[in-house]
Amino acid sequence: MMATEEHEETLEANIRLDGFFKWVWRGKWLIIFLVIVAAGVAAAMGLRNPALTTTTALIEVGQVWGKPLKDIYVTVETANSPGFIEDVAGKTGLKPAQLRRSFQVAPVESGVPHSLYAILIRVTAKSESADESVKLAQAVADEIIARHEKLFTDAIAPHLERQHQLEQRLKDVPPSDRDLAFKLEGELDDLKANNLSPISTERTHLVDKVVPGPVTRPDIWRGTATAALIAAIVGVAAASLIGYYKTPQR
DSSP, X not given: OHHHHHHHHHHHHHHHHHHHHHHHHHTHHHHHHHHHHHHHHHHHHHHHSOOEEEEEXXXXXXEETTEESSOHHHHHHHHTSHHHHHHHHHHHTOOHHHHHXXXXXXXXXXXXXXXXXXXXXXXXXXXXXXXXXXXXXXXXXXHHHHXXXXXXHHHHHXXXXXXXHHHHHHHHSOTTOHHHHHHHHHHHHHHHHHHHOTTTOBOOEESSOOOOOOEEOOOHHHHHHHHHHHHXXXXXXXXXXXXXXXXXXX
């Protein structure tokens, strides 16, 4: 008895599957039409998309006496903020919304997967024109550097003031007081070394000259194939529904 029921269920499933293929076959022209239309629209849109030039600017955050002017991650978040974008837009003549779509600021990280740390700031600009992409990357980098310039000036000011005071005191030390003069000269040399050494004190700056990067062309075939596949699935589903509702129900 059970074997008979199983046989009937299998037969019924085969009938339903056979009906499904019939529905799909009857709706083949609808499916083909949808695939052709979707692929054609996707290809046309892909051809309309221009090639983009990507330009990258790398920025090294400055430091004073070995202490960074600002945390790199904070700088990155600031550079992606609406206020920053508005300032750069005013200097480049672009609309903020247009500028927001044209560039990205991100940290360059190093280390192991579970212990990454930022070492540089990467500014990436994309535009249809190579010159325009360079201009955008340079403008964003210049704004970051300009904002860090004030931080550098404020951070180095106390050390320069102390250096000036020691130089004045050294001039006023009597020739007979060699111990005091030696002590002041030692402190002054240490100050000058930290104030002038690029290892411990430097401004935020570009790592290298900003030049046009690679040109990226739209992947027309991938977009077309994806659109055609989606259209085919939709077409099969539509043909199945049409066939189902047109078939007399028992």
